[in-house]
Amino acid sequence: MLSYFTSESVTCGHPDKLCDRIADSILDEILYQDPLGHVACEVTATKNKLHIMGEISANSSVDYEAVAREVIAITGYTEVDAGFDSRTCSISVDIHDQSPDIVRSLQKKEPLDCGAGDQGTMIGFACRETKNLMPFPIEYAHKLARRLDEVRMSGKLPYIRPDGKTQITVEYEHGRPKRIASVIVSAQHYDHISIEQLRKDIEEYVILPVLPEAMLDHKTTIYINPAGRFVIGGPAADTGLTGRKNMVDTYGGYARCGGGSLSGKDATKVDRSGAYMARYLAKNIVASDIADRCEVQISYAIGLAEPVAFNIDDFNTGRIPMERVKKAILRNIDMRPMAIIRRLKLNRPIYSKLACYGHFGENAKDMPWEKCDLADQLSKLL
Secondary structure: OEEEEEEEEEOOOOHHHHHHHHHHHHHHHHHHHOOOOEEEEEEEEEOOEEEEEEEEEOOOOOOHHHHHHHHHHHHOOEEHHHOEEOOOOEEEEEEEOOOHHHHHHHOOOOHHHOOEOOOEEEEEEEEOOOOOOOOHHHHHHHHHHHHHHHHHHOOOOOOEEEEEEEEEEEEEEOOEEEEEEEEEEEEEEOOOOOHHHHHHHHHHHHHHHHOOHHHOOOOOEEEEOOOOOOOOOHHHOOOEEOOOOHHHHOOOOOOOOOOOOOOOEOOOOHHHHHHHHHHHHHHHHHHOOOOOEEEEEEEEOEOOOOOOEEEEEOOOOOOOOHHHHHHHHHHHOOOOHHHHHHHHOOOOOOOHHHOOOOOOHHHHOOOHHHOOOOHHHHHOOO
C-alpha cells in the first residue's frame, strides 16, 4: 500500500525564521546574565522595519536593538537595495514586565512546586525512519535548507540571497519510506543570474549532495524556483513573525501539533519545556525498542506543577502495553516544569542555535532532550 507525505523547511533568512532567531538570541543574552529570567519575546519584521515586543522580567541589561542588528547582519541582510538592511532598518522596542498574576503562579516555597505559567498540551514524537529517530521528510527538508544556507555563506554560490524554502514529498510503502517522489527548492537570488544557471547549480551543489542516492530514481521530480525569478525576498517581500513555523520547528506535520510556538520563551513556559520533555520520552521509548513509533502528549494547567494529563500512542507498533510504559514513566520521571528545567538544563543560553533547522533531530543532537539515556531503564520493561 502506497502513501505520500510532505514536509517543508526554510532557511535562516526566511522572514519568520529571522524573527525566531532574533527572539531566541534576546532570550540567550538574558539567560547569560540571569538564568532565572522570565522571557516571552515576540518579533515582527516588514520592509526595513523590525518590532520587538513582549514581557520580560529579569536581572539583566540587554540592548535589544543591538542584538537584533547583529542577527540581521549575520543572516546576510546587509544591503540597502535588498529592502531589509541591518544598518538602516528601523527597530522599535516595546517590552514590559511579566504579568504579576503569572508571577504568582510560579512562586512557591519549594521551587519544584512552581506551577506552569500557562495551560497547554505538548506533543513529542519519534520513529525509526532516520538515525535521529525523526520522520524522514522533515529531517531531509532541514538538511536541504541548511545546505542552501551553507553554499550561500561559504561563497560557493555567491549569487544566492538569504530567503529560501525547501520541501520534500516521500512515498511510503507499508508505512516505511520507499523513495523521494518530489523535491522543491526555492532560493532568493541576485538579479544578474539566469534561472537556468541557478537551477543547474542548486541541483548540483544543494540537492544531490544531501539526498540519499538510493531514495532518488527516474521518477523523482525536482522543482527549483518553480515560479521563476525570486529576486525580492525576506521581510521586504513577506512580513515575518515569531512562532509561525511550528511544523518546521517540530516534526513537519508528521505528528500532531500541540502547545504554542517555541522561540522567544524561557523554559518556565511549558510550550518549550513540555515539548522538549515529550520528545525526550518519545525518543527513549523508541530507542529502547518498546515501539517503532511513539507520540507522547503532556498537558498542563496554569498555576499547577503536575501535568493534568499524560498519554502515549504507539500506533500499534508497541511490544508491550503502553499503559505499562505510562505507569513506569509516571512513577520514575518528574514532569513538573521546574524538574524538567533541571533535568534537561534548560536555563542555559542554548536557544539561538535551535531557531533554524528544527528543535529536534540532527540540529539538536547535542541537546539533553535528544539523549537516549533512559533507554536501558525502559528496556527492562520488556
